[in-house]
Amino acid sequence: MSTTPPGTPPAAPRRATITDVAREAGTGKTSISRYLNGEMSVLSPELRARIEAAIARLDYQPNQMARGLKRGRNRLIGMLVADLTNPYSVEVLQGVEAACHALGLMPLICHAANEVEMERRYLQLLTTYRVEGVIVNALGVREETLRPVGGGGIPAVLVDRQVEGLVADMVGLDNRAAAGLGTRHLLEQGFEHIWFVVQPFERVSSRQLRVQAFDHAMRAHRGVSGHARGHTLVLNLADAADVERSLAGLDRAIDAVSSGASDGSGGRGERGADTPGAPARVALFAANAPVALCLALHLKARYGAHWQTRVALLSIDDPDWAELAGITTIRQPTYEIGYRAVEFLYERIEGAQTDARDCLLAGELIVRASTSR
Amino acid sequence: MSTTPPGTPPAAPRRATITDVAREAGTGKTSISRYLNGEMSVLSPELRARIEAAIARLDYQPNQMARGLKRGRNRLIGMLVADLTNPYSVEVLQGVEAACHALGLMPLICHAANEVEMERRYLQLLTTYRVEGVIVNALGVREETLRPVGGGGIPAVLVDRQVEGLVADMVGLDNRAAAGLGTRHLLEQGFEHIWFVVQPFERVSSRQLRVQAFDHAMRAHRGVSGHARGHTLVLNLADAADVERSLAGLDRAIDAVSSGASDGSGGRGERGADTPGAPARVALFAANAPVALCLALHLKARYGAHWQTRVALLSIDDPDWAELAGITTIRQPTYEIGYRAVEFLYERIEGAQTDARDCLLAGELIVRASTSR
DNA sequence: CTGTTAGCGCATTCAT
């Protein structure tokens, strides 16, 4: 017969289709379809058994593409990630995956690698694959390139960053609260000069919010009791030259502060690692993990392994190496961010018509050695 | 007319189809299809212009699903990643993406989060979406669950790990060479006790190879001049209790070595951070970054910030924090691994019938403070 | 309960 001998599955040259199964089971395609969609109550046990057998024999797997084409939904959602290199993104992803899993969705993950052009390309590609919705954590998307998405197009929810001009659900860290939390921590620790270091804003709303909140907290402090001073430094990590320039400036500024207080060892500071005479009074507040890493590497190069005794460091984001390096951080509820994003998206896919919602989740301060005096 | 007024694209409730475009352009669907497939030579400039206009007006985007259904290939490939948390994976991914981009493929990234069950699920899901091939970097897939794949099924290429019983292309680090390289480095540095620390083998061939190469290098050394001793420690990172137990054992062993040479402070070793009297003669060789991080964290907890003066650490994989922590590593050519994997896969998708090939790429030793004496 | 029919959006013969 045409039945495949049990021991030797000669690797089907062509995947079986629903028609094959129908023939094999001696019935119509409809019944097969019904079986696939779990409409068991409407199938005689006898038929059902035959179908089951046929499916097994043919190792049949329904073609999702075809199903999608027919019913108009393919259970695919797009997940646009600006930078997978950032542990934050990976963690969010885990939440997304878990939620998708739970809701029967399949996330199509697109990694734009910090390239705005890539983001555009992927967004368009996702559209082309007719994803039912997208979760966007992008660097440079503008309202226009997201036009097909969001509004009248496919549902979208933003992660971490708002997109100007686009009304869509958003879920992310409560940036104001987080930056305030961090700033106050540094103030309480008695640091007198605090630099908030952040990447160029591009279109990333969260970066702006964090800076603003930092400024706000600094001002509030000055109003009360403080004399601490806050500064902002923009660091374009994508541009090595710019980074070097900016860090050199930062170094000079730090030297000025130090010399003004203890020894006058300004200039290029020849690894003053072993002179903890002048307790650190300057702190760096990194807006996210990549920035923090860049700063830490620089500080280590400049002050040696004991750089922590010279300048304090605090970072939003809590990468796994923070513990190892002993860096105080503000951990984001990444997993939950991802999970909620999918939930929001799902509601809209299912037709919910609510206004755009914002879901701001709180960060958690994790104090380590880098900010203790 | 039904033409949409230029200024107000009221957000198409339903995406335009090829039929819409045909109607809009006043022609048949065939011509549209030809236009989409770049068969320009066969279209009158006049018609071509009309089509272009219609497409623009309707913001038409061909439905990839439908195309795929028709022509039997959807340009989708699956990329199964065991653990995105491991920077190695993300880096490989970048290579994969670049190659896909160049070849007109769309990678469907699946993150199994170190769960064998997930791997099975995703593999089956990919099959269901009729991907044209898969790149597999999995933890526990067996030949059987990969049966539909590989052999007679869809093309597959393995990354980093071989799958027993499955004949498929493989690309990854030259593990033997890399482990040998690392071992010899430690030997040259004069370390006398070296522990190779690795996660449970599961079905991961690369882990076995690394251990073997380590043993081999140690034996070779003993044969010549050495008296250094090599040990192996299996660390199940997924099981906190096991980790604790194993590390405790390691601690005792290290203490034994130390006491045998200088002071006899065995036992629980109360943070001997400030007794650099006994130069480190023991080294830990981590089989990959997650293991290295685990070890580093433990050492730091036990010996304090100066743990590096007590025991050396070397790791395969070169995560970004290695530089910060000053850990010697063997960097894998991750990007290239990903790129090559896609190239291999593409060849097979295009019908190449070569035997299974192995592509072993060399690792690069990056010496940092953690292994200098 | 079960089978027949008619498309989903597109690429492809095959005519014209």
Next chain:
DNA sequence: ATGAATGCGCTAACAG
């Protein structure tokens, strides 16, 4: 050079 017809694999009315 162009269009009409057919079918990819599947679901969703409609009949029986």
